[in-house]
Structures are given as structure tokens and as C-alpha cells.
Amino acid sequence: MTQTLLDVRGLRTVFETRAGRVCAVDGVDVTVQRGECLGVVGESGSGKSVTFSSVMGLVKSPGRVDEGTISFDGRDLRALSPAEMRAVRGRDIAMTMQDALTALNPALTVGEQIAEVLEAHDETLPPRGAARRAAIRAKSVEMLGLVGIPSAENRLRQYPHEFSGGMRQRIMIAIALACRPKLLIADEPTTALDVTIQAQVLELISDIRARLGMSVVLITHDLGVVAEHCDRVMVMYAGQVVEEGPTAQVIGDPQHPYTQGLLASIPRPGLRGQPIRPIEGQVPDLIGLAPQCRFYSRCTRRTDACLAPVEMRAAGPNRRARCILIEEDRA
Amino acid sequence: MSLGKLLERILQLVPVLLGVSLIVFVMMALTPGDPVQIMIGDQSITPEQEAELRRGLGLDRPLVERFFVFIGNAVQFDFGTSFYHRRPVGEVIAERLPATIELSLVALIVALVTAIPLGVLAAIKKNSIFDRLATVGSLLGVSLPGFWFGILLLMLFAVHLQILPVSGRIGFSSEVPTVTGFLLIDTLLAGNLRAFGDACRHILLPAITLGLPMTAILMRVTRTSMLEVLRQDYVTFADAKGLSRRRVLFRHALKNALIPTVSVAAIETGSLLGGNMIVETVFGWPGLGRLVVESIFLRNYPLVQAAVLFYAVTYVLLNFVADILYTVLNPRVKL
Amino acid sequence: MSLTETTPQTHAADSLFRRNLAMFAANRLAMASAVVVVLFVVMAIFAPWIAPHDPNETDLFRRLQPPGWAPGGEWAYLLGCDALGRDILSRIIYGARISIFIGLAVIVVATMIGILAGLASGYLRGWVDVVISRIVDILLGFPYLIFAIGLMAMMGPGLWNIILALAYKEWVIPARVVRGETLATRELEYVEAARALGASRWHIMLREILPNILSPVIVVSTIRMAHVIILEASLSFLGLGVQPPTASWGSMVADGRAFILEAWWVSTFPGLAILLLVLAINVASQGLRDAFDPRFAE
Numbered sequence: 001m002t003q004t005l006l007d008v009r010g011l012r013t014v015f016e017t018r019a020g021r022v023c024a025v026d027g028v029d030v031t032v033q034r035g036e037c038l039g040v041v042g043e044s045g046s047g048k049s050v051t052f053s054s055v056m057g058l059v060k061s062p063g064r065v066d067e068g069t070i071s072f073d074g075r076d077l078r079a080l081s082p083a084e085m086r087a088v089r090g091r092d093i094a095m096t097m098q099d100a101l102t103a104l105n106p107a108l109t110v111g112e113q114i115a116e117v118l119e120a121h122d123e124t125l126p127p128r129g130a131a132r133r134a135a136i137r138a139k140s141v142e143m144l145g146l147v148g149i150p151s152a153e154n155r156l157r158q159y160p161h162e163f164s165g166g167m168r169q170r171i172m173i174a175i176a177l178a179c180r181p182k183l184l185i186a187d188e189p190t191t192a193l194d195v196t197i198q199a200q201v202l203e204l205i206s207d208i209r210a211r212l213g214m215s216v217v218l219i220t221h222d223l224g225v226v227a228e229h230c231d232r233v234m235v236m237y238a239g240q241v242v243e244e245g246p247t248a249q250v251i252g253d254p255q256h257p258y259t260q261g262l263l264a265s266i267p268r269p270g271l272r273g274q275p276i277r278p279i280e281g282q283v284p285d286l287i288g289l290a291p292q293c294r295f296y297s298r299c300t301r302r303t304d305a306c307l308a309p310v311e312m313r314a315a316g317p318n319r320r321a322r323c324i325l326i327e328e329d330r331a
Numbered sequence: 332m333s334l335g336k337l338l339e340r341i342l343q344l345v346p347v348l349l350g351v352s353l354i355v356f357v358m359m360a361l362t363p364g365d366p367v368q369i370m371i372g373d374q375s376i377t378p379e380q381e382a383e384l385r386r387g388l389g390l391d392r393p394l395v396e397r398f399f400v401f402i403g404n405a406v407q408f409d410f411g412t413s414f415y416h417r418r419p420v421g422e423v424i425a426e427r428l429p430a431t432i433e434l435s436l437v438a439l440i441v442a443l444v445t446a447i448p449l450g451v452l453a454a455i456k457k458n459s460i461f462d463r464l465a466t467v468g469s470l471l472g473v474s475l476p477g478f479w480f481g482i483l484l485l486m487l488f489a490v491h492l493q494i495l496p497v498s499g500r501i502g503f504s505s506e507v508p509t510v511t512g513f514l515l516i517d518t519l520l521a522g523n524l525r526a527f528g529d530a531c532r533h534i535l536l537p538a539i540t541l542g543l544p545m546t547a548i549l550m551r552v553t554r555t556s557m558l559e560v561l562r563q564d565y566v567t568f569a570d571a572k573g574l575s576r577r578r579v580l581f582r583h584a585l586k587n588a589l590i591p592t593v594s595v596a597a598i599e600t601g602s603l604l605g606g607n608m609i610v611e612t613v614f615g616w617p618g619l620g621r622l623v624v625e626s627i628f629l630r631n632y633p634l635v636q637a638a639v640l641f642y643a644v645t646y647v648l649l650n651f652v653a654d655i656l657y658t659v660l661n662p663r664v665k666l
Numbered sequence: 667m668s669l670t671e672t673t674p675q676t677h678a679a680d681s682l683f684r685r686n687l688a689m690f691a692a693n694r695l696a697m698a699s700a701v702v703v704v705l706f707v708v709m710a711i712f713a714p715w716i717a718p719h720d721p722n723e724t725d726l727f728r729r730l731q732p733p734g735w736a737p738g739g740e741w742a743y744l745l746g747c748d749a750l751g752r753d754i755l756s757r758i759i760y761g762a763r764i765s766i767f768i769g770l771a772v773i774v775v776a777t778m779i780g781i782l783a784g785l786a787s788g789y790l791r792g793w794v795d796v797v798i799s800r801i802v803d804i805l806l807g808f809p810y811l812i813f814a815i816g817l818m819a820m821m822g823p824g825l826w827n828i829i830l831a832l833a834y835k836e837w838v839i840p841a842r843v844v845r846g847e848t849l850a851t852r853e854l855e856y857v858e859a860a861r862a863l864g865a866s867r868w869h870i871m872l873r874e875i876l877p878n879i880l881s882p883v884i885v886v887s888t889i890r891m892a893h894v895i896i897l898e899a900s901l902s903f904l905g906l907g908v909q910p911p912t913a914s915w916g917s918m919v920a921d922g923r924a925f926i927l928e929a930w931w932v933s934t935f936p937g938l939a940i941l942l943l944v945l946a947i948n949v950a951s952q953g954l955r956d957a958f959d960p961r962f963a964e
Contacts, residue, residue, distance in 0.1 A: 058570055082576075090573030097571075102564035107586045107661070116582075117572045175572065350804045354813065358820040470952075474945040476896050478903045479919050479937030486926050486934075605811025609900055613923070624904055627819040639816040646809035 005183060005215050006032040006055065011068035013047075013054045020287040024050045024063065026239040029312075032183065037209060037216040039230030039247065041223060041262070045283050047239040048219050052185045056093055057085045073182060091121035094176035098188040100168035104160040111156030114140040114175050121179045143174040147204060166197035173204065180212055187219045202229055223266055227251050235259050238283055238294040241312065245319030255321040258295050293323070301325065337655075344651055351643040352405065356398050359636045410637035415629050420637045424619060429512025430500060431611070431618035435603050437515075437534055438542035443596060446546045450553025450592070451585060457558060465550060472547025477606055481540040481613035488536060496533050498615025505529040537614040541606050545599045552595045557588040590660045597653030601646040686881070689957040696953020702946035710762035717756035718742065722911045725751035730929040746931040748921055754931065757913035758939050764825075764902075764914040765943065769895040771829050776836035777887050783837065784844025785871045789852055798841070805838045811897060818906035828907055832894055843886050847879035881958040888951035892944045899940050915940050 013025040025047040032038050042048045054065045057077065070077040073092065077085065089095075097103040105113060115136045118125065122139070126132045137156070144152035147170040160168055169189065176184060186205060190198035206229050209216050218230055226233050226247060233251070234244040235258065243256040254260045261279040281298035293299070293306040305324050315321045376384075385391050392400070404410065410420035453465040488495040496502065500514050505526035510517050515534070518527035560566065561584055569583040608620035615621070619638060626634045691697055709716055728751035734741040745754040787798035817831040851857060852875065860874045901907040902916025910917065915936040922933025 056571060058567060060567075086573045086575065088573065089571055095568075095571040097564055097568055099564065103568040105565040105569065105583050105587070107590075108583070116574060116578065120572065120574050120578075172568075346800070347804050351808060354808070355816065358816050361820060470945065470948055471941075474892065474896075474941055474948050476899050476903075476916070476919070476937060476940045476944070478900060478916070479933065479940065482919065482923060482926060482933045482937070486930050490926055601809060602811070605809060605815070608812070608815060609903065612904065623815070627815075628905070632820075635816065635819055639812060642812045643809050646812070650806075 003033050004031055005034045005036075005073060006030065007069075007071045008051075008055060009069045009071075011051060011054055011070065012066040013050050013059055013063060014066045015063040017062065017287075022286045023289070024239055024286060025054060028068075028236070028239075028241055030055075030234065030241075032215050032217060034182075034215055035209075035213050036232065037206070037218060037230045039226035039233040040217060040219045040236060041221060041226055041233060042236035043221060043283060045238075045286075046236040048236045049187055051236070052095070052187065052217060052219060056089055056095060056185065057082075058089075058095075087121070090117050090181070091179045092181055093183045093185065094179070094181035095185045096169075096172050096176045096187065096189055099192040100172040101160070101165065101192070103172055104168060106160055109157055109159055110163070110171055111137075111140055113160075114143060114156070114171075114178055117175055117178045139178065143178050144171070146177070146208065147171070147174045149174070165193060166200065169193060169197070169201050170204065173201070173208075177208060177212070181214060183215045183217065184209070185217045185219070188221075189218070190220070190222070190225065198225075205229075223251065223262060235262070238289075239286060240294060240322060241320075242295065242323070243315075243319075243321040245316070245321075249316070249319060255315045255319070255326055256295075256323045257299050257301050257325075259321075261298075261300075340651070340654065344647065347647050348644060349402075351647060352402055352640060353398065355636055355640045355643065356401050358639070359632060360394060360397070405637075405640060410640075411633040413626075413631055413634045415626065415631045415634070420634050423622070423634060424638060424641060427617065427619040427622050430514075430616060431607055431620060433513045433515060434534060434537055434541060434611070434616060434618060435600070435607060437538040438545070438603060439596070439600055441538050442542040442545040442549055442599075446549035447553050447589070447592065450550040451557055451580075451588075453550070453554045454557035454561065454588075455580065462554075465554070469547040469551045472543050472550075475543065477540055477544065478609045478613050480543060481536065481610060484536045484540060485613070495536055500533050500617060501526065501530045502533075537610050537616050540613070541603060541610045544606070545596070545603065548599055549592055549596055553588065553592045556591045557584060560584045560588040563587075590657065593660060594653045594657040597649055597656055601649040604642045604646055686957045690953055693953040693957065696950050696956075699946040699949035699953070702942065703950055706762055706943050706946070707766060709759055710766045713759045713763055717753075717759040718744075719753040719756040721752060721756040721760040721913045723752060727751065730925060730932070732929070733931050745935045746929070748918070748932050749925060749929075754918070754935050757918060758915070758936055761913040761915045761918060761936060761939065762943075764908055764912065765895050765898060765940070768825070768828055768832070768898045769891050772832045772836055772894045772898075773887050773891045775829065775833045776890075777840045777883065779833075779837040780840025780842075781844050781876065781883065784841040785848055785875065787841070788845040788848025789871050789875065790867065795845075799845075802838050802841055805835050808835055810835055811900065814897060814901060815904065815906060818901055823906060823909045825908055828898060828901060831901070832897055836890065836894065839890055840883055840886060843882055844879060847882060848875055851875050851879055885951060885955045885958055888947060888954055892947040892951065895940070895944055895947070 008028065008030040011025055011028045011030075012023065015022040015024055028047070028051050030038075030051065040048045040051070050059065050063070053059050055070055055072070055077070057065075057080075059065060065078065068078075072088070075088075077088065080088065104110070118136050118139055122136075125135050125139075140156055141152045144155065149155060149167060149170055155163075160171070163171065169192075173189075184205070189205065190201055193201060202225060205216060205218075208214075218225065220226060230247050232245065233247045235242050235250070235256065237258050243250060243254065243259045250259065251263065254263055258279070261277075264277045265279055279298055284294060284297060290307075291309045293302070293310045296302050296306050299306070303324075310322050310324055312320045312322050313326045315326045382391075390397075408421045410424075412418065413420045413423050416423050449465055453462040456462050485497060489497040501518075505518070505523070507514075507518050507521040507523055507526050510520050514530040515527065518524075518530050566579060566584055569579045574583075604620075607618065608624055610616065611618045611621035612624050619641075623635055623638045626632075626638070725747070728743065728747040730749055731743055731747040731751070732739040733746040734744045736746075739746060743753050743755070745758070747753055748757070783798050783802075787795040813835070814831040817834070818827060821827040821831070848871075857870060857874050860870050865874070898907060899914070899916035899919075902914040903920045905917065905920065907916055908914050918936035919933045919940075922929065922931075922936075925932050
């Protein structure tokens with residue numbers, strides 16, 4: 001068994017819109033090691049969510065995965081049939097969404113929404129009958145207990161709207177973890193929550209990750225969250241990875257001007273008194289991009305050399321960034 | 332939904348029902364022509380007898396008083412005497428009602444069983460040839476004048492192909508004893524399958540004609556709400572759980588998508604009532620709608636008044652049911 | 667700045683209007699349907715010049731004469747003749763006048779009442795809103811066609827009675843649309859600005875708010891017009907519309923009912939005219955809706 005769980009190479013996901021072809025993800029490489037927590041950071045529209053929708057095979061029309069390989073646990077996911085892919089989703093790779101209020105079906109009870117994922121994937125259950133139903137029920141209660149929902153037994157019959165926001169988030173996590181996936185993709189798990197509950201939910205994810213030994217991809221725009229919970233971080237901008245490396249190194253010594261800008265734009269306890277500087281300008285239109293550095297228009301350190309295509313460069317051991325300012329010899 | 336809220340909703344019905352009754356009453360009061368004169372017709376009668384008749388009908392009292400008498404009687408299903416039938420109006424209406432209800436229910440069922448699958452299919456296969464055909468079909472459905480469509484069907488199936496009857500509910504040779512008044516049930520109760528088939532053949536064209544606009548509307552509603560639901564996060568999340576396509580579509584999407592369909596269906600059932608008058612006229616269907624149209628020309632006003640009131644109250648109640656259904660089906664809506 | 671001058675917002679609304687119009691023109695099917703509607707209107711206006719015969723001229727020698735192309739038909743009587751030997755094509759051409767006039771009259775009356783009621787209830791709020799909303803709710807609970815039939819039965823036939831029997835409830839629909847849009851618009855900056863400049867309430871409602879909420883009202887009105895035309899034809903079919911010998915499509919279809927065994931054309935062609943006009947209005951209004959009200963685009 002190799003140490004690498006997910007290995008994505010040269011992923012390209014495009015959307016055919018009336019205005020033209022939008023390349024939402026353009027040549028992205030991702031690796032996730034077993035047991036690792038990878039943080040993925042970027043503004044909205046940077047392609048971070050689409051990258052992992054592509055991994056799960058959930059890109060909806062008019063979008064499609066155009067190029068690249070997605071290898072998970074030694075299998076090529078792009079070669080799987082829709083039915084085989086369904087067997088992977090929910091069992092091996094699970095996902096939570098930004099807002100549990102909209103992700104949970106309002107018309108179905110919480111119990112049914114947990115039970116159906118067990119029903120679909122869990123092969124350890126008795127084949128049929130009352131024994132199967134009892135086993136599903138027991139596992140559902142166990143999962144709700146695991147995410148810290150008290151008196152779970154009675155709450156299975158309730159509908160999502162009868163729970164508080166934080167509780168719903170926990171229920172969604174319970175559903176995602178019901179089949180003990182190898183990889184959990186948590187898409188903005190805290191954006192919709194109050195600050196105090198945010199911390200609880202993140203603690204919960206970290207805690208369960210340690211207990212179940214699974215890998216986690218934490219998609220967020222909050223570098224603070226990344227600093228606290230992730231082993232490695234990947235920064236995305238306009239459909240590309242611009243920097244990646246161990247969290248402490250990337251945050252302590254960012255190489256790409258965009259990462260530097262991101263860090264300068266958030267208030268940090270250590271740098272009290274320094275002015276917060278937002279990054280000027282906007283993410284470029286993804287239709288008809290010139291083959292130059294995509295951060296060119298907003299970069300404070302741009303030169304004419306940036307008008308040529310820029311590749312990822314090694315920026316130290318285990319670190320890479322997409323900027324011509326990086327001296328290759330540091331590697 | 333709590334009982335208190337339900338009671339509140341029921342109380343809200345009162346002004347609507349009063350308004351409806353008032354309009355029906357005013358319609359009647361403003362009718363040109365004196366009902367007493369119409370009743371008398373060609374018979375010779377003394378002025379004393381005429382005044383007696385007028386007093387007997389309560390026509391000598393002030394309008395406001397007559398309105399409350401009218402409401403009081405209506406609550407007791409007392410609508411006066413049908414001039415034409417020389418029998419109580421309530422009795423005549425009750426006699427014709429089963430035919431109308433039977434036709435409306437069959438039309439409703441025809442509409443539901445065709446509209447929902449077609450609407451779902453059109454949404455799943457959005458922008459396909461099928462979807463386009465369904466869209467054109469539903470546009471045609473709402474644009475077709477029902478009375479004309481009925482006549483076309485008659486010309487094709489009854490006159491040209493001669494495979495379906497021209498009018499009525501059942502052939503003379505297939506009469507069965509009346510139990511429920513619903514011929515589709517009575518023929519089965521009598522164990523007469525041939526008569527049942529005959530009743531089916533009679534109801535087919537009227538039901539299709541009556542149900543067509545509703546089918547078109549429900550199909551559009553189902554398609555739109557299904558498309559809306561398929562865009563929701565919970566459908567994506569259900570997909571992310573690796574559930575079967577069938578489960579995602581039917582358990583997760585359709586259950587939510589049908590909420591607007593069901594409440595629109597209940598509202599549209601109300602407009603079937605108006606359609607009834609036309610369809611029953613076209614197909615010689617012996618129901619309440621045709622009775623009303625005939626009565627209008629016979630100037631049989633008590634019957635028209637009672638029937639219009641009956642239809643209006645039914646319509647109001649159907650809207651109420653639609654409202655309640657919507658809240659019951661939708662666990663999110665807290666009253 | 668004088669308030670009666672065109673404000674920048676109305677300029678913006680104008681250019682948006684032009685862009686929407688261009689979008690509508692680009693929708694070929696909707697455009698073709700709009701042309702069909704215009705042709706019907708032209709036909710109605712110029713009926714005396716277009717119709718080949720007098721619509722009410724009876725000729726018993728031409729009783730139930732088949733259409734021009736059928737055996738026994740004459741090309742001069744293209745769509746055949748009815749039971750009184752009247753030319754069906756000419757009657758259809760004249761019948762367009764009734765359908766279109768009543769359709770337009772009902773919609774214009776209903777839309778005007780609806781706009782005033784909706785603006786008043788959405789902008790003035792308070793008891794005005796309560797009263798109007800209550801009336802709207804009650805009328806919404808009324809069965810449209812049944813009351814129209816009842817009203818016609820009681821009032822007796824006649825052009826104005828039909829318009830009254832259909833418009834009594836029709837105004838509720840634009841009123842609801844206008845109220846909703848007004849509620850959304852009344853707090854916007856340019857309305858606030860006009861208020862701050864001391865504009866009168868009627869000025870704000872009619873000159874500031876109304877121009878900016880007109881699109882959805884127009885879209886809804888055109889869709890409803892198709893509905894009203896079918897309702898009018900239904901009343902005429904039942905014998906409750908305009909009275910003979912005036913040609914109306916609904917009563918022409920009813921005339922043909924007695925002859926479905928021997929003369930299919932008597933009912934078929936007038937019904938086809940209704941279908942064509944209503945379908946064209948529906949398709950065109952759907953195009954309007956897609957162009958002017960993107961919220962509904964699907």
C-alpha cells in the first residue's frame with residue numbers, strides 16, 4: 001500500500017457557456033497522503049471547489065472534466081463507469097457541503113438520510129429483514145453519537161429544520177462519515193456557522209480524522225483555519241495552483257506574491273499594529289485568458305517576463321510555487 | 332400544523348364565502364325580468380294571487396333581509412323550487428352531481444398520470460427532442476379551446492372512425508341499477524363488465540377534453556419545479572453519497588418537486604368546474620354543468636343561482652384544500 | 667433639477683428596454699408569432715376591405731357548401747359556407763374583431779385598474795394596502811369562468827357585459843404583480859431621492875416607480891390576453907357572448923356542432939382561428955417574458 005491516497009495530474013475542467021468556454025480548472029496537480037489533512041485556499045472562482053467536484057465525478061452540465069488523470073487508492077477514477085463511481089462516492093470518498101441547511105433534504109427525516117447511505121454501501125449489514133433495519137438504526141445512532149448529538153435515538157425521526165445550524169452541520173458530517181471513508185472532502189465546512197460553532201466543528205473533524213485515520217481535504221478561504229488544522233496547504237488562483245507546501249512554511253514564508261497578498265490581507269495576532277492591505281483588483285475573467293501569469297494584472301512585482309507562460313517551480317524541499325521570482329537553485 | 336392555525340385558516344374562509352354568496356345573490360337580484368312573471372308564464376292569474384305568490388317567495392321584503400334569508404336557506408340546502416322541473420332545486424342538483432363528479436375525477440386522474448411522468452422526463456432530459464416536444468405540447472394544450480378540441484375528437488373518433496359514442500354516459504342496453512350514481516362503480520357492482528366497458532368508452536373523450544389544459548399546466552409545473560429541485564444542494568449531496576440514480580431522482584428530487592404540482596393540481600381542479608359546463612355541453616354529458624347551461628336559457632334562475640353558488644363554494648374549498656396540502660406536504664413551512 | 671425632467675434612472679430603464687427589445691427580436695419563433703398576432707389585428711381592423719363577402723349575407727343555395735378545394739366547393743368561398751350559406755372565411759375575418767376587441771378591452775381595463783390598485787397598496791401601505799389586499803384575496807377565491815357565466819346569464823348578452831363579466835376578476839392579477847414590484851422598488855435610492863426632493867406621492871408612484879416596473883406587467887398582461895380570448899370564445903360557444911348574427915369565433919364553432927356528421931368545416935375553421943391567435947400570443951408572450959423578465963427564463 002503506497003502512502004499516496006489521491007493523486008491528480010494535469011486536471012482540466014471546462015464549462016461550455018453561451019459567452020464561451022470557461023476553463024474553471026486548468027492543469028491542476030493534487031496529491032493527498034494517507035491520514036493527511038490538505039488545506040485548499042483561494043477566493044471564490046479560483047477553482048478549488050470545482051477541482052474536488054471533478055475528483056468526485058460530480059461536475060454538472062454544462063461542465064465536464066476535459067483532461068488529466070485522477071488516481072485514488074490505486075484506481076483510475078476517470079476510467080470508472082457511472083455505477084462504479086457511485087460505489088466509490090459515499091463509501092471511499094465522502095463530501096460535506098458549505099451549508100447543511102441546503103445540503104440536507106428538507107422533505108426527508110434525518111434518520112432516512114443517514115440510513116440510505118449505509119443501505120447503499122455498507123456490506124457488513126445483515127442481508128435483509130428486521131435484523132438489517134435494526135443494524136442500520138444502531139449504526140445511525142452510533143454516528144450521531146460520534147458527532148456529538150445527544151439523545152440520537154429520538155432525533156432520527158426529526159426533519160432537518162428541527163435542528164440548529166451547528167447540529168445540522170454535525171448531521172451532515174455524520175452522513176459523510178457513516179461508511180468510514182478513506183477521504184473526506186470538506187467544502188467550506190464553517191462558512192455558514194457562528195464563530196464559536198466553527199471551532200467546534202473543525203475540532204470534530206480533526207478529532208475524527210485522528211480516530212478513523214482518514215485523509216481530509218479542507219476547502220476554505222480562511223488561512224487561519226488552515227494554519228490550525230492542515231498539514232499541507234495548496235493555494236489556488238484563477239483555476240491554477242499557485243503555491244503549495246507544508247503549512248508552517250507556506251504561511252511563515254510565502255513565495256508567491258498572491259499568497260503574500262492573502263496573508264497581508266488578514267489580521268494576524270502576531271502582527272498587531274500593521275495595516276491590513278487588501279489585494280487590489282479582481283480575479284481575471286476565465287474566458288479567453290492570455291497565456292501569461294494569471295496574477296499579472298494584480299501583482300505588485302510584475303515584470304515583462306511575466307507575460308510568458310509561467311510553470312510551477314520548486315521553491316525548497318516539498319515546496320512549489322508558480323512565479324518567475326523563485327530561484328530554481330534553492331531546490 | 333397545529334389545530335389553532337387550522338381553525339384560523341378556516342375562519343379566513345368566512346369572508347370569501349360571504350363575498351361569493353353576496354355576488355351570487357346580487358346577480359340574481361339584478362336579473363332583468365321578474366321571477367314571478369316568469370313563473371306565471373301564460374297562466375291567467377288575479378293580482379291578489381300574484382301578490383300572494385310574491386309574498387310566498389319573500390320577494391316583498393327588503394334586499395338586505397332577503398340576502399340573509401337566502402344565506403340561511405342555503406346553509407340548509409334549501410334553494411327553492413326549480414320552475415322547470417317543479418321540484419326542489421337541491422334535489423335536481425343532487426341528481427346530476429354524480430355524473431359531474433365522476434367526469435371531473437377521471438379527468439383529474441388522466442391529467443395527473445400523464446402530466447407528472449412527462450414533466451419529470453422533460454426535466455431530466457432537458458433540451459432534448461423529447462423536452463422540446465413536451466414544451467410544444469403543453470403550449471398547444473393551454474392554447475386549445477376546449478369546446479373546439481372536444482368537437483374535433485368527436486368528429487374523428489365518433490363520426491369518422493365510429494369507435495366511440497357521440498354523447499351520454501352509457502348506452503341504453505347497458506343500464507344498471509343506481510347505487511352510488513357513479514357509473515364506473517355501479518357497473519362493476521352489478522358485475523356487468525360489458526356495461527363497465529361501455530361507460531369507459533363514453534367517459535374517455537369528455538375526460539380527455541376536460542383534462543387537457545390541466546395536463547398541460549401540470550406538466551409545465553412539474554418540469555419547472557423538477558429542474559429547480561435538481562439544482563439544489565441536497566440533490567448534489569445525495570449524489571455525493573453515492574446513492575442510485577433512481578433514489579436521487581425519485582426519493583430526493585421528486586418528493587420535493589411534487590409539492591408545487593400537488594397544490595397547483597388542487598387549484599386547477601377548481602377550474603375543471605368551469606370547464607365542466609363546456610365539456611358537458613359538447614358531449615351531451617348529463618351532469619350539473621349542462622343542467623346549468625340549459626337552465627340559463629330556460630330562465631330557470633333559482634337553479635342557476637344555486638348551482639353557481641355550489642360551484643363557487645366548491646371552488647373556494649378546493650383552494651383551501653390546496654393551501655392545506657401545501658403545508659402538510661412541506662415540512663419546512665411552519666404555519 | 668426639475669422633477670418633471672427625465673431622471674437618469676428612466677434613461678437607464680429606456681436603454682434596458684431597448685436591449686430587451688433587441689433580445690426579443692433575436693428570438694425568431696417569438697418574432698414570427700408576434701407577426702402572426704399583428705396580422706390578426708390588421709385583419710380585424712381592415713375586415714370590410716379584406717373579407718371577400720358580406721359576413722351576414724345568407725344564401726340558401728350555398729347551405730353547407732364545402733371548402734374551395736373539396737368536390738362541390740367554389741374557390742370564391744374558400745373555407746366553405748355555414749348552414750345559412752354564409753361565407754365562413756368572411757365570418758372568421760369579422761369574428762377577429764370581436765375576439766381582439768374584447769381581449770384588448772378586458773386587458774386594458776384590468777391592467778389600468780390593477781396598476782392603480784397595486785401602486786396604491788404597495789406604495790401607500792397602511793389601511794389602503796389592507797383593504798385592497800383583502801379584496802384581491804377574496805376575488806382570487808372566486809371561480810373565474812363560473813362567475814362569468816353566471817354574470818352573463820343574469821346581465822344578458824352584450825359586448826359591454828362580456829367585458830364586465832371578464833374584467834371583474836382580471837384586474838387582480840396585474841394588481842398583485844404591481845404590488846410586489848412596488849414593495850421591492852419603493853425603498854430604492856432614486857425613489858428615496860425623489861421623496862427627499864419633495865415630490866408628491868402620485869408623482870413618485872406614476873413617474874418614478876411605474877416606468878421601472880412596467881416590464882413584468884406587460885409580460886403578464888400579454889399572457890393573460892390569450893386566456894381572456896379563450897374565455898370570451900367559451901362564453902360565445904355557450905351562447906352567452908355577442909348575439910347573432912354578429913360573427914364571433916366561439917358561436918361559429920357552436921353553430922357547426924349540429925353538422926359534424928356532414929359538414930366538418932363549419933366548426934373546424936373558426937376553432938383553428940382561435941387556436942392560431944391564442945398560440946401566437948402565448949409564444950410571443952413567452953418570448954417577451956424571457957427577454958424582459960430573466961427571473962422566469964427557463
